[in-house]
Amino acid sequence: MSLQVTLKAISNPVRRDILTLLKSGRLSAGEISEQFALSSATISNHLKQLKDADLIRESKYKNFIYYELNLSVFEETMLWLKSFTGEDI
Numbered sequence: 413m414s415l416q417v418t419l420k421a422i423s424n425p426v427r428r429d430i431l432t433l434l435k436s437g438r439l440s441a442g443e444i445s446e447q448f449a450l451s452s453a454t455i456s457n458h459l460k461q462l463k464d465a466d467l468i469r470e471s472k473y474k475n476f477i478y479y480e481l482n483l484s485v486f487e488e489t490m491l492w493l494k495s496f497t498g499e500d501i
Contacts, residue, residue, distance in 0.1 A: 469481075
């Protein structure tokens with residue numbers, strides 16, 4: 413996934429809040445939606461954008477969709493950002 417897509421996805425505060433929620437572990441779409449005063453459709457759109465940026469992964473179990481972080485994309489982004497500090501990677 414391109415860095416531009418990743419940075420665009422994390423530029424939105426709601427999406428950053430969703431990522432922060434997922435730091436504690438896998439959550440269902442409903443559990444995520446409960447944390448916001450936004451419609452389920454709006455949260456679903458944010459989840460789609462995070463998924464399209466490959467920042468999160470989804471898995472289905474019975475009638476639920478669960479989301480979790482894809483840490484490899486975070487690691488790649490951090491390596492790129494760290495290259496600007498002049499420190500060895």
